[in-house]
Amino acid sequence: MSKTSLLKGILAGAAVSVFASAxxxxxxxxxxxxxxxxxxxxTWIADSTVIEAIKAQNERHAGLSQADIDKMDKxxxxxxxxxxxxxxxxxxxxxxxxxxxxxxxxxxxxxTEIFVMDNRGLxxxxxxxxxxYWQGDEAKWQKTYSAGPNAIFIDEVEMDxxxxxxxxxxxxxxxxxxxxxxxxxxxxxxNVDAL
Numbered sequence: 001m002s003k004t005s006l007l008k009g010i011l012a013g014a015a016v017s018v019f020a021s022a023x024x025x026x027x028x029x030x031x032x033x034x035x036x037x038x039x040x041x042x043t044w045i046a047d048s049t050v051i052e053a054i055k056a057q058n059e060r061h062a063g064l065s066q067a068d069i070d071k072m073d074k075x076x077x078x079x080x081x082x083x084x085x086x087x088x089x090x091x092x093x094x095x096x097x098x099x100x101x102x103x104x105x106x107x108x109x110x111x112t113e114i115f116v117m118d119n120r121g122l123x124x125x126x127x128x129x130x131x132x133y134w135q136g137d138e139a140k141w142q143k144t145y146s147a148g149p150n151a152i153f154i155d156e157v158e159m160d161x162x163x164x165x166x167x168x169x170x171x172x173x174x175x176x177x178x179x180x181x182x183x184x185x186x187x188x189x190x191n192v193d194a195l
Contacts, residue, residue: 032195033154033170036110044103045174045186050116053096053125054174054184057118069120069134076123076133088129096125103127112160112167112189116174117141119184135187140171144185149175157192166192 044050064072072087079085091097100114104127115126121136135141143153151173160167167189174184 029157029168029190029192029195030154033168033190033192034152036190036195037152037154037170037172041170041172041186041188045172046177047099049096049099050125050174050186051176051183053094054116054118055176057122057124058120058183061118061120061122064120069122069136072122073132073134077131080129080131087133091123091126092129094125097127100125101127110191110194112165112191114186114188117145117185117187119145119182121145121185124184135185140169140187141185144171144173145182147173149173149180149182165194168192 076087079088096116100116104111104114111127113126113128113130115128115130115135116124117135117140118124121134121138121141123130123133123135139153139155144151147153153171155169155171157166157168159165169187169189171185171187173182174186175181176183
C-alpha cells in the first residue's frame with residue numbers, strides 16, 4: 001500500500017469518527033434525556049429504598065475526613081482488578097444495588113449503568129462496578145448535589161469503546177420527600193442511540 005493510499009484511509013476513518021461525533025455535538029440528546037429524567041428517573045429516586053439507603057450512609061459517613069475519603073477511594077480502585085473485593089462486593093450486594101439493577105434491566109438496553117451517591121459523593125449503590133468510589137470531585141455530583149433540588153446535569157455524548165455505542169450520563173440530585181433536603185445524587189448511563 002502506498003503512503004498516499006494509507007493516508008487517505010486514515011483520513012477517511014477520522015472523518016467517519018468526526019462525523020459520528022458531530023451528530024451529537026448539537027446537544028440533540030439533551031431534550032429526550034431530560035424527558036426521561038422527569039418521566040422515569042424521578043420515580044426511581046423517590047422510592048424509599050433509595051432514600052433510606054442514602055440517609056443511612058450519610059449518617060455513617062458524617063465524621064469522615066477528606067483523608068478518609070481518599071483512602072476509601074484508593075482501596076476501591078485497587079479492588080476493581082483484585083480477586084478479593086470486599087468493599088465492592090458489599091456495595092454490589094446491598095438492597096439499593098439490587099433495586100438499581102432491576103431498574104436498569106427493565107430499560108432493555110437504554111440504560112447502561114446506574115449509581116447513587118451520598119452527600120459526600122461516595123457510592124451508595126450501583127448496577128455495575130464503577131472505576132472509583134468517590135464521585136465528589138466530578139461534575140456528575142458537583143452539578144447536582146451541590147446545585148440543590150431539581151438539578152439535572154446531562155453530560156456530553158461519548159463513544160463507549162466497550163459497547164461501541166454513543167452514551168451520555170444523566171445525573172440528578174436526590175431529595176428526601178419528608179424534609180425537602182438534598183441527600184444525594186444519581187447518575188445513569190444512557191445509550192443515546194436507543195433514545
